[in-house]
Amino acid sequence: MLADKINHIFKPNSTFENIIAIYNFDKELRLILFDVIESIEIDFRTKLIYNLSLEISP
Numbered sequence: 001m002l003a004d005k006i007n008h009i010f011k012p013n014s015t016f017e018n019i020i021a022i023y024n025f026d027k028e029l030r031l032i033l034f035d036v037i038e039s040i041e042i043d044f045r046t047k048l049i050y051n052l053s054l055e056i057s058p
Contacts, residue, residue: 001014 003011
């Protein structure tokens with residue numbers, strides 16, 4: 001939202017509501033991505049452990 005970072009001048013039409021909307025969007029996107037990443041991680045660990053257990057006897 002800054003047009004000039006040195007002098008701290010904001011871009012035209014920058015509002016607090018826009019900042020809040022971007023923050024909320026980022027928060028929701030992060031939650032969705034972490035849910036997907038968690039599913040991928042669990043699936044990967046399960047397949048890795050399964051394959052290792054077949055190759056190495058318990």
